[in-house]
Amino acid sequence: MKHVMYASVATLALSAAAAQAEQVTVFGPWLGPDQETVEKVLAAFAAASGHDVRYVGSDSFEQQIMVDAEAGSAPNVAVYPQPGLASDMAGRGFLAPLAEGTGEWIRDNYAAGESWVNLGTYANAEGEKELFGFFYKVDVKSLVWYSPENFEDAGYEIPTTMEELKALSDQIVADGETPWCIGLGSGGATGWPATDWVEDMMLRTQPPEVYDMWVSNEMPFTDEKVLGAIEEFGAFARNDDYVAGGAGVVASTDFRDSPKGLFASPPQCYMHRQASFIPAFFPDGTEVGADADFFYFPAYAGKDLGTPVLGAGTLWAITNDSQGAQDLIKFLREPQAHEIWMELGGFLTPHKGVDSSKFADAPTAKMNEILLGATTFRFDGSDLMPGAVGTGSFWTAMVDYSGGAPAAEVAADVQASWDAAK
């Protein structure tokens, strides 16, 4: 009830502020069903504020927003799939800072609020730090997908520690089956699923401070600790017994196709580590929670690093300042803005004020619990690294590594490209 009150009071305040209705253009990476959903959220904003809101999505968002900003025809609000690009654009003066008080609000109302503020704070053109990005819609990456009925048939238990996970993998091999489906193929972005693996392994073998140093390159890529995390990934992906089709096909299997092995008859694999969006690529009619389920990619019991969670998220930033754009960012504070998407599924949020009974299904609610229950939350490291590394040499290095190149060699390549990018 309190939420409803809060929402309606805020809605009133909004409509009062928006005496001047204007067109607010939003540009983002979402297409297809996601686009329909975000349009519903924006329609709620339009209804509350009186503004005329337009959304356009693009599969080449990263390139297009840059062209538009450079040429001076940027939309009012841009939805960034990763902070690296937003930080880049803030530094070149293409972003407008968010209204004062937004930072405090995030600190107070988001779980692990401080880290969300830090992720949205960048140096502006003058080099001063300001809050530019508002996080809305979060993905959890530390998930292992499996088929509960296949686990039942084989009598396997869900592992709760990394040691158990490895023991389970060995047991599956001993039973004559294959434990993992891993696919790194993604067109021009081939290799990115492996960077998630390495980041997850980094969080499970090293304290978060080391992770931060790695992501900011205070610690070189060639450090023993990074090599260790890469080798941890290799222990899964480069083990012919562990991977469906053998280690040789990891790099060439498309990430969108690889989870289908879970549902093959007989199953080609039993587990698949991938982010919360992957059910979109399960075979038609697969019901999450019944045909497919997930568990938290566990941490080592022996390392005392808590339950780290790797995630990603989209941040909204103002690329063309106007009253309407500021109103939209303000609207995203409303629980209502989060609940609309929650009800439609595929949406996680660190907002503490939302009504968690509104999650579309039990699995999403369970995912959000994993998110809120994290002792450490870290953002996808490759998204935070400079573009040449995070969306370039890191990907290719992981492809090379899964193809058999030594970890030290590929890490040296990444470090070299990082030095060149500085």
Add this chain to the structure above:
Amino acid sequence: MDNIAGTKSSLTWAVHISAAALVILWLLPTVGLFISSFRTADQIATSGWWKAPFPSVQNLTLRSAAPDTQREAGGLFVIEGNLFAEDAREQAPITVYGVSSRAVDAFQPGETAELRKGGTITVQANGDYRMEHSEAFTGARGQRVFVTAEIPPEFTLGNYDKMLFDPANVEGMSKAFFNTLTVTIPATIIPILIAAFAAYALAWMEFPGRVLLIALVVALLVVPLQLALIPLLKLHNSIGIGKGYIGVWLAHTGFGLPLAIYLLRNYMVGLPKDIIENARVDGASDFQIFTKIIIPLSFPALASFAILQFLWTWNDLLVAKVFLIDASGETTVMTNKIVELLGTRGGNWEILATAAFVSIGVPLLVFFAMQKYLVRGLLAGSVK
């Protein structure tokens, strides 16, 4: 002397076979795409299109009816039905079946299998099954049954249906279709108009620096258009055109002009000099020569360039995205609409294949209507 004109070479059959082989090779991707457009996403992911026309042995995971459909008869709880019917599939002969993912081929049809949770199931070759248990079946879902069956080829019109008749798409798709025409028709006509004038001047009018100008046009052919995207958009914004139809027409015109001028000029320069000189002697002005003599004679070259430009603007995504599609979402083109159908993370091959055949329609019409000019026009300027 067996190569004189008029005698048939003894190797004609080799020529024919290799021509046929080349045609087949060249058509192969298109055929594959065409077949894929009639298959579902799951079919595309699991087997190649070349297997689609034949029956295939498949391992299917089917499911019995849920326990809430059970009935009690003589102390036994029974669930009956047909596995294929439960899954809304065509019936197919079952060769073996299993009830555990670990042993999908453990039982022959007609044999009775023990269920892990208690009870038994008997599956017949036609998919009829009967589950029996002395206690009530529990749980929310039916028993999984893994069957191996020979499945006849399956094709679907669902992709075309989704693309063309899905109410969620249909409005956007038809709007995009007309938007695309709004972009392509002027973007084809404007450059031809300008290029024809320019080509005439470069071919038949004497003025200082003409050769340099021609060299410049040829040099412009090698400038990649990607280079000009940001500066040109900046220019459009600063002179107030912004993003929109005028901007995209101008951009297509600019990017198309070098090739158009080059092509037309080479054709026009090859026209018989006598006709033009005669006309001059008779007192025709340059404009009269252009409209009365050059244009009718250059028709093949004009038509062939029109086809090229039309195809290129019809299929264009990059220029449209940069110069036309703004954040207000008012304008979109077919190519952009197709990309949107692919979804945030792409990978929907069935939509891509279908979209290819839907968007190919208009260019095919244009091409077949004008192709006789294309062949003649491409020879333009090559023979005097």
